[in-house]
Amino acid sequence: MFKKKPNIKPLSPLKSSDRRRTADHIIADFGLEVPVDSDVDPEDKAASAAGLTALRKSLLPENALSARFTTTAGPDLKQVSGTVYVGSHEGTGDEPRILWAKVGETMYPTVYTLWHNPRIVPLLYTPSFVVQKLQGGADLMTPGLQRGPPFPKKATKGAVVAIASLETPSVPMAVGTCAIDVSSLDKVQGMKGHAVQTFHWAGDELWAWSSSSNLGSDAPAYLEGWDDEKEQAVALASQTAALDLGDDGGKIALNAGPAERLAAEKAQGVEGEDPPSLKDSFELVEDKELSQKEIDDAFRDAFLYGIRHHMDHNKDQPSFGLEFPLSQSKVMSLLVQPFLPTYTPARTASLQIKKTSWKSIKKFLKYMDKQQIIRCKDRDGNEVVIMDIDFRDRQVQAFVPYRLPKKDTPTAGSANGKPAAPLSAESAVGQKLKLVSLLRPKEKLAPILNSVKADPRGLYTPAELKQILITYIEAENLVSPKNKRLVNVNPQIADSLLGSSAADNAALASGTIPRDALAERVVAASSPFHSIIRNDADAADSKPKAGAPPKVQIVLETRSGNKTVTKVSGVEPYYIAPQPLADELRKTCAGSTSVDRLQGSSPKNPVMEVMVQGPQKDAILKALEKRGVHRNWVEVVDKTKGKKKG
Template identity: 60%
Template sequence: MFKKKPTVKPLAPLRSSDRRKTAEQIISELGLELPSTDLDDPEEKAAAVAKISNIRNALLPENALSARFTTTVGPDLKQVSGTVYVGSYRDDQRILWVKLEDRLYPTVYTLWQNPGIVPLLHTHTPVIEKLQGGADLMTPGLAAGPPFPSKAKQNATVAIASLDSPSVPLAVGRCEIDVSALEKVQGARGHAVENIHWAGDELWSWSNASKPGSQPPDSLQGWLDDDDEAADIATKTEQLDLADGANGGVSLHSGEEVAGAQDRTDIKDAFESVEDKPLSTKEIDEGFRKAFLYGVRHHMDVNRGQPSFGLSFPLTQSFVMANLVQPFLPAYTPAQTASLQIKKTSWKNIKKFIKSLDKEQIVKTKDRDTHEVVIMDIDFKDRTIADFTPYRLPKKETVGGAAQGREHNATVISDPGDSSVGQKIKKLELYRPKEKLADMFEKAQADPRGYHTTSEIGSIVTSYIAIEELVVETNKRLVKIDPILANAVFDGSTHLDKEVINKGTVPRDALIDRIIKSCSPFWSIIRNDESSSTSKPKAGAAPKITIMLETRSGNKTVTKVSGVEAYFIPPQPLADELRKVCAGSTSVEQLKGSSPKTPVMEIMVQGPQKDAVIKALEKRGVNRQWVEIVDKVKGKKKG
């Protein structure tokens, strides 16, 4: 979460009562066992009280400081705020705890000083590297189990360590599933742990003395039950077969685990020793054939719920090569890369290659003209496809410079057609009441944990006013402030609050507006005739599509478009249309700074093409009000 540097306000000493209250919250949330003080012997009772005091001091030292912080996370730059608690780690002042949404999480510095306060999970070293890039831990990435720690229940705070250093936690997260109940991880899918903080992020590196972050210790006592357990984990490390998940199930791509390759137990390890020599024609042919089968399986796994698995027939030769073959070629060495060229196959060109697949009855083709053949259909139930075993793909540097598996590129441009053209989009801005508003919503017979539109909240407030008879008789625009409204909405924290409380009344519209602002914002985008009940609202402000005009290479203007994925618009087909409409080159690449886990793609078009982009978006159901235009050429920003 803390890839971006948080803005930390000035630190202030914790009052004794606040420190005690915070320490008790930590003990309660982590389920730590404390000695009983219900003892008859005064000496034993005094010893128990002293031990509890020592535990509190160990978790949150007496010299602890606190401060509010803000930061932004995710591709939408969602603003997050909370509290950090700073205390001594060795000779430095470090962030020991971070409070997010009224929940306290330990940092690695706290874990290094307090062994065993949370369950410890293990994963492979390559996965740790991805966790330190901000990725979440997927279920197939769990190691050294089952069984897993019994306290690693859903929503529990856990630590994560590498199998290479099993006693040193390197990340802190929250279980999204009941990890303790897992009976196997091979073949499993989905997120296991939401990654909150890791050694190497901005919490770890924060220092009021501008010192670099402290490096993890080589080993720690107390995190493992005994030396036998450490030896057992070390043995598992030595015996680790990367085929069981060298990627550890950590998905750095949008959607589910890429191509299903991370959730198949029979994946071949393509990183075994490979001799760097040119391939024979037979090997090149087999490489192209396997790449096509891999490309089809990739679409079947990634686009399971879509017609024809996201493929829009007929498929052209260029599409087949660019999206179903090229990203999946097993080229592990420079010599193999040079060998795996279509002209070096026995078919010599893509047309004859596709025809060969037709002869195997894997696809059905049709001649479009003397130079081109198109695929009209694919037999997705063919045994050759069904029995195909995905192999580990080599990595290459993307345009943005980050190493990624090449199947990522295929995901980006997985749809040759564009089903978003003509779609109808409905954008909902929703609000969920916070806990302090629960009494008011319950009395108005409304769901205090549900999602409501602004008009619905207005009706709920009106119902509450009527039920409690709060309308001022002499001026029906005014509403009396009762204890529930005073505590939940006007708590006296601002000058305006104090003024309203002193008057005892507030205008109805101002009250509704204040209650809406006291709720947590959510959003949901509904496509075509889908019901709002089928779309789970997402936290934060509703996203906008950004159109940015900027100057490059001196005086050349380019237009960049980002954020279209939230509106069910595939970036590549949109870029293809803009290339034709604008008669200029276009490109699609990952937006700089977007999360590798849920990447946001950016379309770049040559020239000042704002109007053409807006017209193309309107064809896809996007309202002009949902678009933000940033004109860096003129230095303007328009809503």
């Protein structure tokens, strides 16, 4: 519901009586058990009420504020109004966050309340990839329910429930209401329809709200109060005890035939059902560009992946092959960039450190230090270095590697107009390129070309076009007998090549024009085309492209005061993949690099721009030369000095 930012009116303090009454309603609505100290004298009313007072404070702290809000929900954007309750839990030091949201008569806890109050609502489980879909606004479908049946008894239709992932089962990440009676389900295989309608999740606008405009707090890695391993063990034992292990009822042999499989399906009560599909676990929502939370998660996961990669591949080396202290550029090149899920150009454009909530690698490392995964310190006041990594950290140990993107990505069309073969980092290095400039005569030159039986719509090199002009002059006997460098002007030349300029008027008056000047007019009266021939490709098979040959752009700019960055774009026509080029420059220049869509380029056919920290023009030129790009095909613009270099 809160994918879009709600309109929240000014906060006002919550009266003590209203706070207690609201907390009591929550306790009653959710059927919470008030803790009682058995050692307390029942006659001591103050001591007996201590448990209730503590529960009230935990649910709704004494510093709580409230405000009305309005938002829209559903495909018809129906207006919804309610009340939010803001506060911070005592002793945590956290800034005030939205703890509850009331819509109609229903109070919904936010994830911040769930992280401090275990077991106040039933907890359901689903795979982590489904949780990610829920955090995009999807609803949980019945096939997505895991760790059951049996499911929690309180998860009845209309009940408020929390949702956690199987991979992090002790941390609720979403809140919603049961669309069906989940508690009565005896199976989910083959079932269809909504199970939980999502109301709020970690990452939405309720989570992100704060009076100081800071982004929401990150989810903890583990919460002891929500850990139900003991209950799961008991449930598993009871299910196991109920099985009849004396025969093969319900089991399917690996070599089972159709009849045996049908009998097994009957024994399991799933006769004729299709196997469950992961796509049925959630309701798909429109997939747009990556949200900031998705970008944050990608960088965090890439960092954890980088650590695990070194642990798995350098087991016999001290610190798993990592030499401390690790600079920011080393962290990006060794532990982050190679492990980002840059599967498509659009994702590559999104997955940039500047698009995270941290905005810089320095703040990202400080965040990881706060998570106690690493230990870092400031160096020289300008950067942060990693002094140590906790390789035994729970998040590192529990990390599950994902599929990495392939380095081979198509970057340029082939010469004949068909899709080019995928280019790898190595395929561009050492390639030989030939740039062919061509000209197509414009319509006004058709009489001259037709006179010498040349194709008026053909493509010619400048030398070939000049030779056609010479053939025409000789065929028409236009060479001046007094000066062979001069050409007599006839009506065709006058109509096709001469205009109203002073030089042309002088030529018309004298009746002659220099041959070189006439050749320049033929070239000027033609449209440019070009072909870029790679390696041993036949130029005759190429399909020339309109326009002048493109130039690779190298731009030096100043950012953040006196910091210089170097950008390079336009490498795709030269069969160069931007990402492998960035990877090489990161190592060569010992600095961070990024690949982003060039501002102004089409999202459907993006031109990618590689950015390198520092004044790295020479390093980029060398990298381009290794890939067959001639220095004359590159244009360098130095904005740090306000002048242009050829």
